[in-house]
Amino acid sequence: MRVSFKNSSAAKPSVSSVIDLTSQDGFSPGSPGTEAGPRLVLRCRSVSDVVQAMAYAAETGARIVPRGGGHCFVNRCPADGIVVELSGLDRITVDDTGVATIGAGARLGAVYAALHGEGRTIPAGCGDTVGIAGLTLGGGIGILGRQYGLTCDRLVGAQVVLADRSVVECGEHRESELFWALRGAGGGQFGIVTELRFATVPEPSVCRIEGHWPAPQNLVPAWQDWAPDAPDGLTANLTVQTGRTTLFGASTLPPAETEELLRELTARAGVLYAIDLRLDVPYSMVKPTFSVLDPVGGSRRVRSEFFSRTLSDRTTSQLLDQLTGNRRLAFTAMGGAYHRVAEEATAFAHRGERFLLEQVGDPGDPWVDEAWRAAHAEGSGRVYPNFPDLALEDPARAYHADNYPRLAALKNRYDPLRVFDFPQAL
Ligand SMILES: Cc1cc2nc3c(=O)[nH]c(=O)nc-3n(C[C@H](O)[C@H](O)[C@H](O)COP(=O)(O)OP(=O)(O)OC[C@H]3O[C@@H](n4cnc5c(N)ncnc54)[C@H](O)[C@@H]3O)c2cc1C
Incomplete structure (x- = not known):
């Protein structure tokens, strides 16, 4: 089936139109988008839809x-490009060996729910609607x-439509x-x-961790020295904003050990043990409960960097002193299994980092850049x-470190004409 607009009210679309490639007559215009959006959204429900969408983009010379x-x-x-929208490719199945096959349009909430039904899970992010x-x-x-x-460390294979529109399967021994x-x-x-x-893992029951303090006090340095070195089973991240410092995460360790570790943190920081532990929660149920901890709504600007050492007292004070309004610092613990994969073993090059720090603020707030620059002086540049x-x-260099030359060579091999391109692409 060719993509054509001649019978459609979406002919020569100038603003975003949604074309459903698998509708009965081949295309059905959906709701229009905004002036700033892409010229066209092609909604795909099969691999052949994706191939067609790419053929249409090639014919029209549009960026895809x-x-x-x-x-x-x-x-x-x-604005004149084409989005290939994949939400229709969202099938999730798990075979007898625990391998989950997940359509590329599936979102995390659906993934966790489907795997939970099989008693399985994968390590992945928090946002329910993240793809x-x-x-x-x-x-x-x-x-x-x-x-x-x-999440990519659990990947064992993928199906990909390449720039030349061939469909390939890849894995450790195919298109490696x-x-x-x-x-x-x-x-x-x-x-x-x-x-x-x-390759899924058995879904654990976890101990949900949530603690709140009115001020960061010494929690920020104490957390940096503690969280990345905690046993692998415990992840506790820290966010700091005006009047509220929050520790949240989960532990697969026994409750007594979890509490002992958390008491070590509060003792180091010299703060009260104000931490709520909820026992025996299925991992898939814990994740969505953390989205309510993010009180800053609307659009935000985020800058971030990995750190391989604890921030100096001077930089920490500089970051905390300016933390007003919607400004927020978010610390994510690395270490553990993240470090047990060599930097060149996968394209993800940031294996030796202790934590990730995000500066989050309103889009026009100059603090985001100022705070990023202050911290960057001590960051790993990654x-x-x-x-x-x-x-x-x-x-x-920042995204790919020493893996960049190999990635750049692969980009030339798989996409020599730069069919897939965007600012900061390989
Ligand atoms: C609310 C929220 C929570 C988040 N939480 C976490 C978290 O807990 N952990 C974490 O690691 N990250 C987290 N992130 C960051 C998240 O990992 C990235 O934003 C990610 O790129 C989102 O993927 P997506 O499919 O939703 O976005 P999209 O915008 O659809 O895709 C992101 C990029 O991948 C490309 N892409 C999408 N689908 C395909 C495909 N099928 N084939 C090839 N390329 C494709 C897109 O073109 C784009 O360049 C979060 C982000 C948000 C907004």
């Missing part, structure tokens, strides 16, 4: 951008990650270089992934590919 959960921090589709594809292709950090690694690149280089670089296969930052001076 895949969309999974649509949560990318930056808009990678130009499994975008998350996995850039790495995938979450509260089981210190125990089981990045492509498989290497898909694990952490970031989305939208090599092709459109249509299906992902993961940035998580899933937290793209258009202000970076050397994005290739």
